[in-house]
Amino acid sequence: MTMASERRTDGGGTIGLVAAIGSVAAVGLGFSITLPLLALTLEDRGISSTWIGINTATWGLAAIAITPFVSRLAARIGTAQLLALAILVLAAALPLFYLSPFWAWFILRLVGGAAVTTTFVLSEFWISSAAPPARRGVIMGIYASVLSGGFALGPVILSLTGTQGLLPFLVGSVVLMLGIIPVLCGMPVAPKLDRRESHSFGRFLFLAPAATGAALLFGTIETGAFALLPIYGQRVGHTRDLVILLGIGVTIGNILLQMPMGMLSDRMNRRKLLMIIAAFGLLGAAILPMVASHFWLLMVALAIWGGVIGSLYTVGLAHLGSRFTGSDLAAANAAFVFCYSLGGLVGPATLGVAMDMWDPHGFAIGIGIFFAAYLAMLIIRMGLARLPRGNSQGVSKGVSKNVS
Structure with a gap:
């Protein structure tokens, strides 16, 4: 009984793995739609390649800025709760790119970059917590394969929706929102972090x-x-x-x-x-x-x-x-x-x-x-x-x- 209890509070075993991998698969698919879509949209608006590159690099700056604080935020808010919130923020931000002037894209890139980084940090932490020690490597292999498959499907979806107009932005947002469903299903077994413990980065x-x-x-x-x-x-x-x-x-x-x-x-x-x-x-x-x-x-x-x-x-x-x-x-x-x-x-x-x-x-x-x-x-x-x-x-x- 003790072992089962520990397993449930330490990621949730199979249920936790399905929840974490399912959520990050949706995020990966949505992200693979987002990256080329944003670049092509800026090109259509006459933005130079230099500025497109600078704007894209803002994702990385946001990732570097947010990662030292993710574990502390998860300890305060909850792992699953913060993961769902990050996916929601990313999904909400995507249509705003289409509706916003270029200067606002830098703010949206920072927000979106912080959100997507948070989803990867927390989902990978959840997967690592829930994976059986003897099969940790193969579980991580399944996760990586699913994520790569999502990245491969993104361009296929774009080929169906086209890259112009609001539609592909809305489709990408809906795909991202789907990632919240497995998180909500796995919320009771999500790994918990003690606020009193040190979360040094x-x-x-x-x-x-x-x-x-x-x-x-x-x-x-x-x-x-x-x-x-x-x-x-x-x-x-x-x-x-x-x-x-x-x-x-x-x-x-x-x-x-x-x-x-x-x-x-x-x-x-x-x-x-x-x-x-x-x-x-x-x-x-x-x-x-x-x-x-x-x-x-x-x-x-x-x-x-x-x-x-x-x-x-x-x-x-x-x-x-x-x-x-x-x-x-x-x-x-x-x-x-x-x-x-x-x-x-x-x-x-x-x-x-x-x-x-x-x-x-x-x-x-x-x-x-x-x-x-x-x-x-x-x-x-x-x-x-x-x-x-x-x-x-x-x-x-x-x-x-x-x-x-």
Whole structure:
């Protein structure tokens, strides 16, 4: 009886997983409608690409600003209550973009960015809390696959509604509102945070560097890739009609490979798996220039490479869930999303510079540098972890012998 009670108050088991994954699936689908819709709407209104980029970056600034406070707000308001409120705010803000002048879009981007970041922090915290320890990796893989599927469906919905007029904004708002339904259903079993506990944010940025570093790397690569892959495709000789399909290759890989990678993370040391993923990412960056001029080879390479490196996020989340619980897990998850958002700001600008420095393959070179830096950090970190510490020198040696 005690175990069942603890399970219900710690995320709700299967019910909690369905509620959290269902809500974030709707938010992911709505968000995938929102991003291209907003960019195309601004272009139709004659806004320059520079200002569109600056306005879009406001999402990332809002994410960085709100994440340190999410766990504290959840402790005061309630995890499910704050999650439902954030989804409601995001859904309400979307039609206002269509009705507002451009200067107001910066305010709406800040509000919407804070809301969508809050939904991801809380839903991922809920999933981590509710996932059985022995299956945490595969649960995170299911979550990532569902989220990737939502992102893939967004452009399909836009193709049906069109990108002009108020209709696509209203459809996106309705899709987002659907995410509140599973949250309300799972509200009784949502994880609770004690107001009296400390919800420190900053220390978790460096307490689990393998996980937060994976989030930073993935944020850098994902946003940079989706922003600049079409440009890279054009520079190596492909037509505009073809290069817009390159992102689909990465998305398909994410959908297909997240569950297998999550299952693998349940069966081996997750730090070592992150090291393997980083090495694979570095290898893939080296291979891209060799296949870039052959479109279908490039698509296959992006699908495999993108699917594997997409598990940086999946395995990183599972690693956090295995290390922390309760308010610590909420704060650690906020730090994880913070690092991902920071990577989203760094990625496009840095890779853009690399593409200008090493034309045409600066895209692959820049990505390779990021993977090499993360891999070096992991190797140094694991090497330091094996060094004997103080009075535990003998114990450390014994553990090292057993591990080896």
